[in-house]
Amino acid sequence: xxxxxxxxxxxxxxxxxxxxxxxxxxxxxxxxxxxxxxxxxxxxxxxxxxxxxxxxxxxxxxxxxxxxxxxxxxxxxxxxxxxxxxxxxxxxxxxxxxxxxxxxxxxxxxxxxxxxxxxxxxxxxxxxxxxxxxxxxxxxxxxxxxxxxxxxxxxxxxxxxxxxxxxxxxxxxxxxxxxxxxxxxxxxxxxxxxxxxxxxxxxxxxxxxxxxxxxxxxxxxxxxxxxxxxxxxxxxxxxxxxxxxxxxxxxxxxxxxxxxxxxxxxxxxxxxxxxxxxxxxxxxxxxxxxxxxxxxxxxxxxxxxxxxxxxxxxxxxxxxxxxxxxxxxxxxxx
Numbered sequence: 165x166x167x168x169x170x171x172x173x174x175x176x177x178x179x180x181x182x183x184x185x186x187x188x189x190x191x192x193x194x195x196x197x198x199x200x201x202x203x204x205x206x207x208x209x210x211x212x213x214x215x216x217x218x219x220x221x222x223x224x225x226x227x228x229x230x231x232x233x234x235x236x237x238x239x240x241x242x243x244x245x246x247x248x249x250x251x252x253x254x255x256x257x258x259x260x261x262x263x264x265x266x267x268x269x270x271x272x273x274x275x276x277x278x279x280x281x282x283x284x285x286x287x288x289x290x291x292x293x294x295x296x297x298x299x300x301x302x303x304x305x306x307x308x309x310x311x312x313x314x315x316x317x318x319x320x321x322x323x324x325x326x327x328x329x330x331x332x333x334x335x336x337x338x339x340x341x342x343x344x345x346x347x348x349x350x351x352x353x354x355x356x357x358x359x360x361x362x363x364x365x366x367x368x369x370x371x372x373x374x375x376x377x378x379x380x381x382x383x384x385x386x387x388x389x390x391x392x393x394x395x396x397x398x399x400x401x402x403x404x405x406x407x408x409x410x411x412x413x414x415x416x417x418x419x420x421x422x423x424x425x426x427x428x429x430x431x432x433x434x435x436x437x438x439x440x441x442x443x444x445x446x447x448x449x450x451x452x453x454x455x456x457x458x459x460x461x462x463x464x465x466x467x468x469x470x471x472x473x474x475x476x477x478x479x480x481x482x483x484x485x486x487x488x489x490x491x492x493x494x495x496x497x498x
Contacts, residue, residue, distance in 0.1 A: 168214040169346070172289035176388060176410050176434045178468040184461060184494050185214035185289075186472040187436070188487055193480030201484040211491065214471070216288040217349055218277045220336065221295050222270065233296075234267050237304045256305045256325075259318045264305075266328050269335045278343035290345040291390055294333060297352030299362070299371050301329050315366050322370060330374040337381050347388035347410070350378070355395020357419060364399055372403065379408045390436070394476070395419065405432045413437050414475040417444075422463045430464075436471040438464060439490060445474055446481045450489040457493035465497070 171185040188211050190198065198207035223231035229241040230252055238253035255264055281290040296304055302325055303311045314322045337348070352375075354360050360367060382389050390411040391404065396419045404412070415422070415437035422438065438460045439445060445453065457472070464470040472494055478487060 168212075169286055169289045172214050172471065173346075175468045175471055178431060178434075180466075180468055184465055184470055184472050184497070186491060186494055187213045187215040188473055188490075189217070189477040191477055191479050194478040194482065194484070194487075197480055197484040198487065201488070211487065214289060215291060216281065216284050217291040217293045218280050219293040219295050220274055220277060221293075222273055233304075234270065235296075235301065235305060236264075236267070251304060251307075254305060254307045254310075256310075259306075259310070259314055259321045261321075261324065261328070266332055269332065269339055271339050274336060274339050275343075278340055278345065281345040282343065289347065291347045291349040292340055292343075292345050293349040293351065294336065295351040297350045298326070298329055298333070298374055299354060300352050302326060312362065315362060315370060326370055326374055330377065333374075333378055334381060337378065341382065341385040341387065345387070347390050348378075348382045349390040349392065350375070351392045353392075353394040354400070355393055355397045355419070357395060359396050360399060361395070367400065368403075372407075376407050383408050398425065401425070401429050401433065405429065410434060411436050411471070413471075413473070416440060416442065416475045417460070418442060422460065426464055426469075430467070430469050434469045434471060435464060437473050437475045438470070439472065439474050441474045441476045441478065441482065445478070445486050446483075448486060450483070450485045453486045453489040454493040457490050458497060461494070461497050 168185065171181045171183065174181045175185055190207060195207045198210060199205065202210045204210045221233070223233050223239070225231055226238070231239045231241065233239065236255045237251060240250040240252045242249065277292060281292065284290055305325070306314065354362070354367065354371070362371070379389055388410040389408060390413060391409055392413045394414060394416070398420065411434045413436035415435045417438060417440050425435065439457060444456065448456065472490065474482070
């Protein structure tokens with residue numbers, strides 16, 4: 165087993181590693197910045213990432229430059245080389261499914277993602293990624309304001325919607341879980357800058373049951389579970405641990421007390437993130453980044469349970485030198 169994959173597995177098992185594993189994801193603009201800095205063709209190889217994530221995501225480009233995803237949601241094209249992130253058209257305008265039909269699982273596409281992960285031959289910790297996981301998929305279909313209202317006053321429809329999303333994801337998991345990769349990465353933002361978007365009662369009512377079922381299916385095949393959720397979801401940590409979560413991303417230092425969450429949850433969760441893209445990396449010097457990285461490692465490194473990364477996908481406004489400075493700090497940390 166290559167040291168990169170072993171470091172991640174050791175970190176998840178809460179064993180002390182020689183170096184903290186790291187992983188940086190980049191927008192296309194940030195990739196070009198790294199290439200220019202390093203004079204290389206493969207930015208990810210240059211960064212020596214420890215993880216490899218492949219997304220079950222296939223958008224169709226429209227004539228106006230927008231994109232339509234597998235669920236029929238239309239997204240506005242990004243102007244800065246980043247990910248599409250603003251919805252132009254919601255398929256479900258009313259609180260009923262009407263003529264809308266959920267997509268069939270694209271088994272050929274899913275198999276191709278698994279082929280890509282297996283072609284890594286164990287060099288990295290590999291993750292099959294389900295983006296717009298559950299709550300995000302519901303608001304992408306309905307709109308954020310509408311789904312929040314639905315949760316409060318349109319219970320039968322809301323349960324029906326989440327059941328349909330769950331059925332799709334369970335079939336997708338059945339399609340891929342016998343393949344040779346290390347983890348399923350679920351992307352589903354639940355947090356705001358302070359506490360969760362929908363609150364604990366609505367989370368337990370609509371979101372938790374579906375994730376519990378998906379987690380159980382993943383665990384039954386011996387794979388790890390990685391959950392990405394932006395914002396403050398500390399109130400859910402005990403339940404997520406009980407459900408079997410292994411790795412939590414993203415750990416935003418402007419939101420979490422890192423010493424507190426490491427002390428209270430560090431024996432059960434591996435934290436993945438820690439260096440802020442919101443308030444630090446775009447504005448800091450390389451020397452400041454090295455100092456901040458050492459500061460975070462002092463808190464998070466002990467007894468494993470930590471994977472270093474920017475808190476979000478790196479965008480072009482983050483100097484490439486700052487990403488390299490993080491890695492240099494890790495390699496020299498003792």
